[in-house]
Amino acid sequence: MERAVEIKNLDKSYEETPVLKNLNLNIPKGTVFGLIGPNGAGKSTLIGILTGLLSFESGEISIHGMKLDTKNELEIKKITASVLQPPLLFEQFSSLEFIEYVCEIYEVEKEGLIEKAYSLMDYFDIKDFAKIKVNKLSSGSRKKLAFVTSVLVEPKLLLLDEPFEAVDVISIDRMKTVIRKLKAKGVTIIVTSHILEVVENLCDDIAILHKGSIKAYLDSVSRKELQKDSSLHEIFEKYVEVERKEEIVDWL
Amino acid sequence: MVVVLMDSDPWMQMQLPWLTPDIYTFILLVFGNAYWVMHFSFTNMRLMNIEENRKLLGFGFPLKRLAKYLTIIGFCHPVNIIYNLTWLVFLLIQVRSAYQAFVAIAAVALNYVLIYSIKHRFIRVVEKRFIAVVVGFLFLVFGLFQLVSLFASNSRRIFAELIPQVETVNAFLSWLPGGMLIQTVTKDYGWLNASIIFFFAVILIGLTVIDHLNKTKEGLLNPGLKKAEEESSTLWVLLRKVMGRNAGKYYFYVMKHPYNRLQVLTLTVIPIVYVPLLLNVEFEMAKTILIPTILAGIPVALLAMGMANMYGYENREFLLHLQFPVNLEKQLKERFLGVILLPLLVFYLITVFELLVIPEIGSPVQIFVANTFFFLMFMLLFVWSSYFQYQKATYSSFSYKHPIIPQKVTFAISFLIFSMGYLVFVPLNGLEWYRLTIMSTVIVIMAIYLWRHMEVLVNLFKNRVLMRLWSEL
Numbered sequence: 001m002e003r004a005v006e007i008k009n010l011d012k013s014y015e016e017t018p019v020l021k022n023l024n025l026n027i028p029k030g031t032v033f034g035l036i037g038p039n040g041a042g043k044s045t046l047i048g049i050l051t052g053l054l055s056f057e058s059g060e061i062s063i064h065g066m067k068l069d070t071k072n073e074l075e076i077k078k079i080t081a082s083v084l085q086p087p088l089l090f091e092q093f094s095s096l097e098f099i100e101y102v103c104e105i106y107e108v109e110k111e112g113l114i115e116k117a118y119s120l121m122d123y124f125d126i127k128d129f130a131k132i133k134v135n136k137l138s139s140g141s142r143k144k145l146a147f148v149t150s151v152l153v154e155p156k157l158l159l160l161d162e163p164f165e166a167v168d169v170i171s172i173d174r175m176k177t178v179i180r181k182l183k184a185k186g187v188t189i190i191v192t193s194h195i196l197e198v199v200e201n202l203c204d205d206i207a208i209l210h211k212g213s214i215k216a217y218l219d220s221v222s223r224k225e226l227q228k229d230s231s232l233h234e235i236f237e238k239y240v241e242v243e244r245k246e247e248i249v250d251w252l
Numbered sequence: 253m254v255v256v257l258m259d260s261d262p263w264m265q266m267q268l269p270w271l272t273p274d275i276y277t278f279i280l281l282v283f284g285n286a287y288w289v290m291h292f293s294f295t296n297m298r299l300m301n302i303e304e305n306r307k308l309l310g311f312g313f314p315l316k317r318l319a320k321y322l323t324i325i326g327f328c329h330p331v332n333i334i335y336n337l338t339w340l341v342f343l344l345i346q347v348r349s350a351y352q353a354f355v356a357i358a359a360v361a362l363n364y365v366l367i368y369s370i371k372h373r374f375i376r377v378v379e380k381r382f383i384a385v386v387v388g389f390l391f392l393v394f395g396l397f398q399l400v401s402l403f404a405s406n407s408r409r410i411f412a413e414l415i416p417q418v419e420t421v422n423a424f425l426s427w428l429p430g431g432m433l434i435q436t437v438t439k440d441y442g443w444l445n446a447s448i449i450f451f452f453a454v455i456l457i458g459l460t461v462i463d464h465l466n467k468t469k470e471g472l473l474n475p476g477l478k479k480a481e482e483e484s485s486t487l488w489v490l491l492r493k494v495m496g497r498n499a500g501k502y503y504f505y506v507m508k509h510p511y512n513r514l515q516v517l518t519l520t521v522i523p524i525v526y527v528p529l530l531l532n533v534e535f536e537m538a539k540t541i542l543i544p545t546i547l548a549g550i551p552v553a554l555l556a557m558g559m560a561n562m563y564g565y566e567n568r569e570f571l572l573h574l575q576f577p578v579n580l581e582k583q584l585k586e587r588f589l590g591v592i593l594l595p596l597l598v599f600y601l602i603t604v605f606e607l608l609v610i611p612e613i614g615s616p617v618q619i620f621v622a623n624t625f626f627f628l629m630f631m632l633l634f635v636w637s638s639y640f641q642y643q644k645a646t647y648s649s650f651s652y653k654h655p656i657i658p659q660k661v662t663f664a665i666s667f668l669i670f671s672m673g674y675l676v677f678v679p680l681n682g683l684e685w686y687r688l689t690i691m692s693t694v695i696v697i698m699a700i701y702l703w704r705h706m707e708v709l710v711n712l713f714k715n716r717v718l719m720r721l722w723s724e725l
Contacts, residue, residue: 089569092504092505
């Protein structure tokens with residue numbers, strides 16, 4: 001199967017603290033890929049590197065067959081979109097101005113863009129905020145606006161860092177529907193989340209990241225096998241070696 | 253202090269024969285009232301920090317106690333304490349009877365709580381009508397300057413007309429707030445009246461503090477709501493057309509910042525007031541140094557608004573620009589040149605104005621080279637500040653209290669503008685050509701270096717700012 005992302009021996013540190021250690025990961029094209037891990041595992045750092053916002057010390061990354069370096073940087077950025085946590089939006093713009101600005105940069109076909117934008121905003125119940133300044137939106141609406149914009153730029157690789165955080169249940173379901181539609185169109189989607197039920201239900205392959213390296217890679221076959229006896233939650237706990245600490249709070 | 257303490261000294265009376273008791277009272281009253289206006293303007297309420305402190309309510313901190321503590325800490329701001337102590341010293345050195353001291357202390361306390369209470373309400377008005385209040389304030393300043401200039405140029409005639417009427421003026425001034433405070437120590441009103449005044453002052457203080465306490469409680473429970481109203485941004489559409497998407501967006505952010513709007517207004521008013529004043533001054537040096545320095549300072553201040561903290565306006569959202577499929581160097585270059593555009597335009601307008609209206613300040617070449625040098629030197633300072641003094645800018649209505657340019661940079665600018673003015677504009681007569689040659693050479697070297705090494709902006713950004721943006725929440 002063709003790979004959307006190939007990561008070999010990736011190392012990343014913040015000053016002296018290593019965050020990603022000799023990380024290897026391959027993500028197949030046209031799949032929804034779940035990246036799970038406890039807080040501080042390095043998920044956001046990995047997404048930051050894939051979006052080109054963070055540099056890395058050593059290793060190699062290829063996106064759609066192009067090596068992630070200064071030479072291919074712009075080509076890769078053209079086919080990649082992301083929703084970071086917290087989402088990056090233009091605070092002094094209205095929601096629609098923001099969408100128009102970003103789509104123009106990504107050279108999205110202008111014809112029908114506004115209609116598409118309104119229809120997606122309507123789907124996520126943020127249509128009424130089209131002309132409202134972004135800095136006046138609630139955290140859930142901000143997340144939805146960032147998601148809508150990232151979909152409208154028609155990426156081949158969509159990076160979603162905790163996209164369901166602060167979003168209501170109905171909108172989570174709608175996000176899942178949109179993600180499935182994108183997958184059907186051949187888009188690769190990488191999702192990080194702490195809501196394991198959603199990841200389990202939405203993703204084809206799942207990787208467990210812990211202390212800067214991949215502890216387990218669960219493709220559809222191995223997941224079926226493993227999940228016969230245990231839930232994703234239990235598998236997750238096993239791989240991140242959850243320390244039982246109940247006795248600490250015995251005093252409660 | 254000299255006037256207050258030494259007015260009856262024989263030597264003083266000999267040195268200042270015009271210091272009659274009426275003029276003495278007049279000086280005290282002018283000082284008292286002017287000081288009251290300053291006290292009112294500078295009374296600071298920042299320590300209350302209601303938005304931050306209200307979080308304590310979530311941890312179960314009792315509302316009443318929190319309001320009480322915030323009221324106390326708000327009253328204890330060091331600047332406010334200094335003003336009140338100065339009042340006490342100023343009044344108590346004039347006290348003649350013990351009862352005056354008690355009344356003066358009560359009056360100072362009452363004055364403070366009233367100022368505090370009025371400002372509390374005034375701030376709400378400011379929040380709603382920010383521009384109107386600022387324009388009003390600037391007109392007041394403008395009026396004051398005009399008044400001072402009128403007084404300075406006609407002081408003899410004014411004194412001659414004022415002296416016969418000084419008693420009437422004093423009567424008026426003594427019923428203004430500062431005057432009333434002075435009256436507490438200059439009038440003889442006896443123990444009985446003093447007790448009554450003291451008693452009512454204490455009751456008023458108590459009522460005002462209770463009112464303030466209630467307002468604080470109300471503020472803690474009702475934080476400012478974000479109004480979600482539709483806003484049209486014709487400014488953005490215009491800037492986008494004129495400057496392009498990238499630089500246009502940046503300038504839009506710069507111009508949306510309330511602090512900058514205030515700066516622009518100030519920058520417009522200052523030369524309108526000062527330049528005509530200085531043009532009438534007989535001292536030639538004032539014209540040749542101060543006028544060009546003030547005028548050269550205008551584009552510099554505009555440049556500071558845009559360039560001294562280039563990433564402070566957008567903060568973390570700038571990371572989205574980095575994800576765009578547009579070369580970072582191109583983006584930074586566009587912003588850099590965009591920021592220079594308006595100050596440069598103003599710079600040329602000022603240079604032409606100087607050449608046409610006040611040619612006596614120097615030859616065209618001198619003015620042009622000196623102004624360019626002045627501008628470029630500050631540009632370097634601002635580029636340094638942008639990368640090494642980055643700080644997040646806020647967009648609250650009161651951000652004029654939290655300027656986007658770090659205060660140390662502002663102080664450096666103010667100091668350097670005048671130092672540079674002396675360096676660049678002081679007439680050197682025979683040595684002028686040496687200075688012109690040095691300045692021209694530096695200008696050419698700097699321009700060529702910057703043009704050929706724009707990547708320095710990218711490297712500085714990656715090394716100094718990027719990680720701060722990434723980790724900023």
